[in-house]
Amino acid sequence: MRRYVVTNALICLAGTVWYLLWLTAAPGPVVLGYLFMPAAMGVGGLAVHALRRAVPLAPAGRRFWLLLEICCYLFAAGFGVLAVDAVRTAPELPAMPPLGAALIGAGVLVAMWGVAQVPLGVSSWYERGKQWLDRTIAFLGCATVLWHFGISPMFWAPEPWTPSALAVLLLACLFAAGSVTKVSYIAGGPVDRRAMRLVASTGLIAAAVALLAVLGGYHGILPGQAVCMPVSGLLIALGARRQLSAATKPRSVGKGNVWLPYLAVLAVDVPVADVLIRPWHWAPGIWEGRLVVLAAVVVTALVALRQYVVYRENTRLLREKQESEARLRHEATHDPLTGLANRALFRCRLDRALETGPATVLLADLDEFKTVNDSLGHDAGDGLLVAFAQLLRAAAGPGAEVARLAGDEFAVLLTGDATGEELAGRIAAATAVPISDQRLLVKFSAGLATAPPGTPASAVLRQADAALYAAKERGRGNWLRYADGMERPASAHARLGGDLRRALDEGEFRIVYQPIVSLDDGGIVGVEALVRWEHPDRGLVSPADFIPAAERTGLIVPLGRWVLRETCRQAAAWLAEFGPDVLEKAAPNVSVRQLHDPDFVADVAAALADSGLPPHRLVLELTESAVLRGQHVSRVLHELHDMGVRLALDDFGTGESSLSLLRAFPAAIVKLDKSFVDGIELDEPDTPAAHARQAVARAVAQLADALGLETVAEGIENQVQADRLLRLGYHVGQGYHLGRPMPPERLTEIFAARRVRAAA
Incomplete structure (x- = not known):
């Protein structure tokens, strides 16, 4: 790939040297200045062809580079026709022949189609619509500047340009505006983003040629042909080389440019200021000023629409953030399976209850719950836990706090004079019939502990746990109230596990x-x-x-x-x-x-x-x-x-x-x-x-x-x-x-x- 880049660089250098010599010593006929562009585009097409043969490409990438290769050959043919016409009109500079304009215009259309087909990696309709809005703003801003300073002066020039030349330059400017706005949003994918930017820069070359033609008139045409236009072939060869490098050494995916719409707003203000300062734009029969102002109004309206979309999106993101924070706060204090309070929240509420009065804690767990998990599966076990949690809520009533502490262990907080025995009886009555979707008949064991105000929550939970352990030692379906000394067997059992x-x-x-x-x-x-x-x-x-x-x-x-x-x-x-x-x-x-x-x-x-x-x-x-x-x-x-x-x-x-x-x-x-x-x-x-x-x-x-x-x-x-x-x-x-x-x-x-x- 290096030889194509070097060859095109030499062509660009030769064109620049020839033009400088032509200004001073007139080296050879003027037709020589028209040969550099077709040569550079031909070499660019060969570089793209070599790229397509060298590495396997994704379908979208293969299609883009094929269309670009066809574009190069059409450009080479079109500018070749212009060079042949230069021989006929020598020593005068030739006008763009219709055949050359048709070939070059076809090349521009093929290039525009290839650029349009490159995917941007946006999947949702919302993101696609928002991106199209941004690209429309950027396109109108860029196109207004190119029109006002590049194409419009050719319309109102004392010696009007030929329709074929105007059509070619108009297409080139459209390609420049479209490609710049497109590549600014390419973050990565089948076409390397840097390679795409090099290719899209050829549109700016066309805009520069149009500006030279406007500013230099007759003398601005030749430097555009000999110096500026061959750079397009060099940029295409560099883009192909960059794509080859990216295929062998993948780079990280970047981000699209979010600043381009704002730059477009600033850009459209320049033509508006120009038509306001120079009054000839408002002369009868010249609609240039009105067109520029209309473009500025459309861009401003689109920017206002974009800001409204951004406002709606920010509002949605803020609402989602608030909902997420609320969900995280709930998940931090509640059990995700049953929706009950977890251990941390239960201890906090138990501490608060013990600050103002006595409180009773009922600790309950399901007997033989592990057997359900092992024999029927964890889904059945989860269903049983959910059903038991609903049963506890119903039995405890609205004034009690129900929590799932861990596994199949649940807790109920009762305040005031409630002792818990009635609650245990209601739970026993509720579990006397099958529960859950599997219609399982289960038993529960429970431990009760009541503490006066000022008792630490950990002490109450420890007493209830000791009572639960004593109840389970008596067999299935028992509940006991804590009595002094109950914690000794449980602590001995715990120490036994550590000794093991x-x-x-x-x-x-x-x-x-x-x-x-x-x-x-x-x-x-x-x-x-x-x-x-x-x-x-x-x-x-x-x-x-x-x-x-x-x-x-x-x-x-x-x-x-x-x-x-x-x-x-x-x-x-x-x-x-x-x-x-x-x-x-x-x-x-x-x-x-x-x-x-x-x-x-x-x-x-x-x-x-x-x-x-x-x-x-x-x-x-x-x-x-x-x-x-x-x-x-x-x-x-x-x-x-x-x-x-x-x-x-x-x-x-x-x-x-x-x-x-x-x-x-x-x-x-x-x-x-x-x-x-x-x-x-x-x-x-x-x-x-x-x-x-x-x-x-x-x-x-x-x-x-x-x-x-x-x-x-x-x-x-x-x-x-x-x-x-x-x-x-x-x-x-x-x-x-x-x-x-x-x-x-x-x-x-x-x-x-x-x-x-x-x-x-």
């Missing part, structure tokens, strides 16, 4: 293994991994205490991941030391929180890969409540089954859907719950209790056998139970009679002794 995090970091957890035993010969066929916490101050903490806290805080996920990896490692170590017959399965327990962890399947795969334990020797024990948790859990369980990991359904027989689960759940092992084993050896065969207990145990064994599943009887505490279960069809059992949970070192000793006996 520290225990995980400091390695205070241990794994013990309870043997799973063959009832036929008493041999160990597997182990269940059970986690124990050796607290440095409290000693051995019961799993019944810390597992619920781990579930509540989410720490069950990293704890379960550690148990899984350690179980796989220990089982693989036993297999490596004692051979493949030492152990058929190692079974850690899995919680529902782990099943919802998106990395759980990857954690199982990593534990197996790192330890080298075969997948079929790993058994994951799950409760029925964990399995009934929706599509995500079902997908996870099938992925584990496809990996070769076996799944055991723990506590089987205690749920309502246990039998139907066996059809959808990819179980390999069914573990009969301890409740069906307890006392089975004490029942007389003919008593109803014995018949029912043994019938369930026998049915589970037969059903599992029909489905090809293994069975394990849990909670065996004496040999009589073991014998009776064996007769009922159970060949594998687990319980304190068969083996208590023990550290891995003790099991290693048992496996070693068994190997010695086998060798003997």
Whole structure:
């Protein structure tokens, strides 16, 4: 692209040098001055052609540069015809021949069409209309100046110009005004904005030629042809080079010029001042003054319209800003889902209420809300929260403040003598029927606390929270009023959660293994991994205490991941030391929180890969409540089954859907719950209790056998139970009679002794 730019620069330089020499030494015939313009436009057309071949362009950009190339060739042909006519009229300067004027006019029209087709990146009708208004103002201002100082003097000149020359110059001035106003609003897109400005500057060259012709008359024509016009070809070549550079090195998108309409208003004032100062513009038969004043009036009217549009837009923006600020203030103090006050606003209003009198706070949350979320999905959970919020509003009445503090936790503020028990009763009555679009029957738990004036809001909320915790400890659907000492269990529970995090970091957890035993010969066929916490101050903490806290805080996920990896490692170590017959399965327990962890399947795969334990020797024990948790859990369980990991359904027989689960759940092992084993050896065969207990145990064994599943009887505490279960069809059992949970070192000793006996 550089060679086309250099060539056109040399053509412009040659034209300037020739004209300077012509003024002093007359070097050659005058026709030479008419050759520079067609040569420059021809080179400009070749530059555009090279650009279109060099880089792929967007359709709009490709169309623009094609039309510009055609324009260059039409200009070259038209000015070539003028140069040929200059040979015929030498030594006089030629008038514009009709054919040349037609070609040049066609070139101007093609260029105008190409510029008009360039998109401005405005999509909305409002923005497009506003931009058209701005461009019309700018166009009229620019066109008025060009008309008054460029074209109009040619009309009223003593020696009138030929119609073809006037038509060409008029089109050139229109192109100048239109292209300048168009490119001022191009922010970027398929045509580079700087390249477009270079091309549009060729219109200003035409305006400069017209001004030279007006000011210089006969002597102004030749410098326009030899010096000014060839610059158009140079500008086009520079524009093509700029477009090529932009295609290989994209630039940031700029902004359109918003100042152009105001500049146009100032520009139109110059012709108005001129027609007012020079009275010949108002002479009879000369309508120049009237036309300029009319243009100024139209521009002024359009500017007034533009200011009205801007005023309307500013008013709209101000209104939207005020609405946005109001919305942000509301969102900062209200819950977006239910529309209730949030925790910050509730505490503020509680503080204000306690400044003037006593206040009662009722804290309530939905029982088993997490089950709704996990089984029916978050949309159903959100619908339940909205329905419960509406229920609370209706039950609390207009004088109470209702808030959603977090999750499924709500609060109601009552002032004056209201104690809250009546409100709790109304809420209980309202939740006695199904609510929400899913028609769900839910229960709620609540804690009540009343404080005298001057009590800090945090203290009242803490008391209500302690009462809520105590109510939930009693079971579903309870509410309690705060009493001294209620916060101690809650605070101990909270401290337990903090201790769990520290225990995980400091390695205070241990794994013990309870043997799973063959009832036929008493041999160990597997182990269940059970986690124990050796607290440095409290000693051995019961799993019944810390597992619920781990579930509540989410720490069950990293704890379960550690148990899984350690179980796989220990089982693989036993297999490596004692051979493949030492152990058929190692079974850690899995919680529902782990099943919802998106990395759980990857954690199982990593534990197996790192330890080298075969997948079929790993058994994951799950409760029925964990399995009934929706599509995500079902997908996870099938992925584990496809990996070769076996799944055991723990506590089987205690749920309502246990039998139907066996059809959808990819179980390999069914573990009969301890409740069906307890006392089975004490029942007389003919008593109803014995018949029912043994019938369930026998049915589970037969059903599992029909489905090809293994069975394990849990909670065996004496040999009589073991014998009776064996007769009922159970060949594998687990319980304190068969083996208590023990550290891995003790099991290693048992496996070693068994190997010695086998060798003997």
